[in-house]
Amino acid sequence: MKHLSYLLLFLLIGSPIYALNSTPKIGIIHGIIKDINTDKAIEYATISVYNKEKSKLIDGTITNENGFFEIKKLKAGNYYIEVSFIGYEKKIIPNIVIRSYRRDANLNIIRLSHSCETLGEVVVNSNNNDIEYKIDKKIIPVNHQLSAAGGTAIDVLETVPSVSVDVNGNVSLRGSTGFTVLIDGRPTFRSSQEVLNSIMTDQIENIEIITNPSAKYNSEGDAGIINIISKKFNLKGVSGILSLSPASHENFSSDAMFNLKKKKSNLNFGANYNINALGGKRKIYKTLLNTDPTSHLDAFGDMDRKNKTLKISGAYDLEINPFNSISITSQYGNELFDSNNDLEYDKYVQGDSHSFENGLEKKDSKNNYFVTTFNYLKKFSKKGHQLNTFIDYTNRQYDSDQTSINTKADEDTNQFLSTFSEDAHGVVISTDYTLPLSNKTTFETGYEYKNLEYDSNRDLKETLGSTPITHPEFQQTADYNKITNSIYSLYSSKLNKLNYQLGLRAEHTHRHIQFEDDSYKINRWDFFPSIHTQLKLNKTSSLSANYSRRIKRPSSSNLEPFLIWNDRYNWTKGNPDLKPEHIKSFELDYNTKIGKQSLYLESYYRMTEDKIEHIKTILEDDSDIILSDIENVGKDYTLGFEASLVSPLTKWLKNILITDISHYKVEGEYMDTYNFSNSSTNWSLRNISYFTLNRITQLQLVMSYKSKSKWAQGEIADSFKTTLALKHSFFKKRLAANLTITDVFNTADLSKTYTNEDLILINKFDRDAPTLKLSLSYKFNNYKSTRRRRSSSL
Known part of the structure; x- marks a missing residue:
């Protein structure tokens, strides 16, 4: 914190300091922004004030819920303003004069026209519960995902293209769990699954799915990036939201957010407590093929796990x-996890007597960060x-006890x-x-340091x-x-109807691992080019093509x-000689609108x-134990089409x-012995x-x-799965009640074969379902989150 204070002081001193001028600040500009067709007020429109002679930005603001804006304390001079909002044409109001005898510039009503073309994106949807497709990402608005109310980011992702969630809540992006999670575009040292499990839906404005990231983003993750955009507040005064979500099978969540906005400062406080419980029947069938006669070890019983998060x-x-401007955030989390597996083991040889054993496995872990x-x-x-500088410090302590x-x-x-037990800490500095x-x-460049x-x-x-x-x-x-x-650079431009972006990222990794008397080091450079293009075909259609190279480090x-x-019958062994995976990714996308229908076609390789x-084998000294080794086995290829x-x-x-x-x-090949080739055609269908x-x-x-679906050793x-959600609002939409039924027909079982x-080896899990959840959410005062305009790079 001492070093952080020095950096803050340095940045503030290094910022331009504008001396007070003897010219008094006497003027005011105000008006109302409305839609030219509906005559409705436009909230959150951006008003920028420029000096007319120098075209220099002087001040700015946004409109309130009535479309009203007001900019005070302007010096005498000549000005013009620029009015902008997503989906509308920019409008310039010229020749605004402030004098000692003409201090009040009332612009009355300014009407904006809808934009016919938006650079760098094609937004063909009008309803605010749509998924928004941009040139390099999909943007999912959380507020209108009814089935995710009272849940976490994982519940939102169950309705998102390119993403799938299994019965245990494990997330994959286009078939891979090797994606990266960012929060407001910034990396975190916590695992992707851990972050998604800990962020409540009330705290999320949007979720961005970036399947082929540009060189601007960190290169880690073979499948791409899931970026969580947190809610911000911009209306003056006190506002907030309270939610409570009891559910069946011992699930529960509660959440509170409060915000105080005063002129140019904003103070936000949030807290949530969440219990995520999962229970059901577990079955394990293990067959040893290298024995004569064939031997078996089966297990049946109950599995219950509970994750409590504060x-x-x-x-x-x-x-x-x-x-x-500056922003400082702090976050403390405490996670308690416990699981119980009560299994009965049945060991037998075909045609011989059975030997039974009772096994009780308990695991308790605590994670503070x-x-x-x-x-x-x-x-x-x-x-x-602009220049944007970011510093992140993370400290994490994890302890686990497992009894068998x-x-x-x-x-x-x-x-x-x-x-x-594990103690970890890390620092990220980026600009x-x-x-x-x-x-x-536009030209962009940046540097990132991670330790x-x-x-x-x-x-x-x-x-x-x-x-x-x-x-x-x-x-x-x-x-x-x-x-x-890491260092990167991006060059973005437009040639007629073609937008394009060229990027290159260079990363140097220094890694040192000490295992008692053994030491392993690497020093290596990796380079990651990216190319993104978009061709505007007409007012409602576009064609995009892009390429990126990424890495997945072990x-x-x-x-x-x-x-x-791991337990009595399962051991694991790591491999310090593992090489990182290198991924080449290509995409070709087409977006259009046919009447009132919007069609999105995406192909990827x-x-x-x-x-x-992970390679599972039988331990030589004990055939009851399965050893899971990890190796670089070869190459894989995925060719897909998404609509x-x-x-x-x-x-x-x-x-x-x-x-x-x-x-x-x-x-x-694996274990220097077994050559393999495995393939499958996989498909999924979702209807919302x-x-x-x-x-x-x-x-x-x-x-x-x-x-x-298949992989190297199985399928x-x-x-x-079917989910049903009903939402009803009360008291002018201040209070909302959501009733959600998850896995209505109890069909979302999991079966995995090695x-x-x-x-x-066959693992089966039949979870307790369906799950019922009632979510109550109350907004007070002028609660409404900021709708940030996050422009595309192109």
Whole structure:
């Protein structure tokens, strides 16, 4: 914090300081902005005031809910204003004069016309619950995802193109779990799944899906980026929202956000408590093919897990002047996780007697984290010319205890206690510079520094009856440090109807891992080019093509070269010699509007080199134990086609149909012995229907199907899920009640199969369903979040 204070002081001192002028500030400009067709007030329109002689930005503001704006304390002089808002043509009001005898410039009503063309994006939807397709991303508005009310970011993603969520809540992006999660465009050291699980829907404005990121973004993640855009507040006074969501099967969530806006400062406070419970029946079938006769080990029983999350956050924004602003945020989180697996094991040889064993596995873990960020934005007089500096510090402490109790008839009870602890902290410092070269051309460049350190300890204790047994092979420590320095540049321009962007990112990685007496280091450069283009075909259609190169580096746990005890029958071993995966990704997209219907067609091709896979084998010394190694097995290829059709069928019914068809192939070898080639054609279908029953009651029906899919050692079975959500508003929409039924027909089961020459392993999970949830949300005072205009790079 000491260094952070020095940096803040340096940035403030380095900012331009404008001396007070003897000329008095006497003038005021005000007016009302309305839609030229409907005559309705336009809220959040941007008003920019320029000096007429120098075309220099002087001041600015936004309109309130009545479309009214007011800019005070202007010096005597000649001005003009620029009025802009998403979806409307910019309008310039010239020749505004402020004098001592003419201090009040009343512009009365200014009417804006709808834009026929938007540079860098095609927005063909008019309803605010649509998914918005831009040149390099999809933007999903959270407020209108009824089925996600009272949930987390994961619940929103269940209705999003290119994304799938399995029965355990695990998220994948175009078939891969190797995506990166950003918060407001900034990286985080916490795992992607952990971040998505901890952010409540009430805290999210939009979610951006970036399947082929440009060189501006961090290169990590083979499938792309999920960017969480958090809610901001911009209306003066006190505002806030309270929500409470009890649900069946011990699920529960509550959330509160408060905001205080005073002139140029903004103070925000939020807190939420969430219980995410998952239970059901578990079945395991293991067949050993290398025995004669074939032997089996089956398990049946109950699985229950519960994740409790408490998060407290605060933010302070200060606009020093129209050219300089700062933002400071802090966040503390506490997560408690416990799971219980009560299984009965049945061991037998075909045609022989059965041997039974009871197994009880308990896991308790605690995760505490603290995150603080500092952001300084420097704007220059030329519109779009800015320098943005960001600092993030994260500290995380994780502790886990796992107990496994195994009991056989007439034998001593066998008990294992496995412990794991990890202390981690990291720093991110980045700066982005944007320079408009002309109305059509922009140059961007930036630098990012990331430093992550952690220390971990593992231990295992066994007790057979009353006899303690030591396991030094499971007692390990690890010290990990990774420093990444990155620099990028982007050049964006427009040639007639063609928008294009060229980018290049260079990253240097220094990684040092110390495992007791063993040390592993790497120093390497990687380069990541990107190309994005968009051709405007007509007012409602466009064609886009893009290419990017990305990387997926192995996680710290995958690099540990020693045995890790998961439970009595499952061990893991990492590999410090793992190479990172390198990914080449291509996309070709077409967007158009046919009558009132909007059609989006996307094709993609992704090739991965040095594909990382977990390889399951039987332990040589104990055939009951499955060992999961990790290796670079070869290459994989994905060729896919995605289509979305948005159909406003009637005034009260709107339908969104999303389909994804892909062909996946993986080939190579593992354990220096087995050559393989595996492929499958996978497809998914989602249908989302919105019913507007009246102006305060809406109904949403979501049906999704996912076909079976394969990888190097097996396949996942198909699944089907139905979700129904009903929303009703009270008290002029201040209070909203959502009733959500998830997995209505109890069909969202999970079945996963591993196969090789020695082993067939089938894992099945049938979760408790359906789940009912009632979400109550109350907005007070003038609560409304800022609708930030996040322009495309092109």
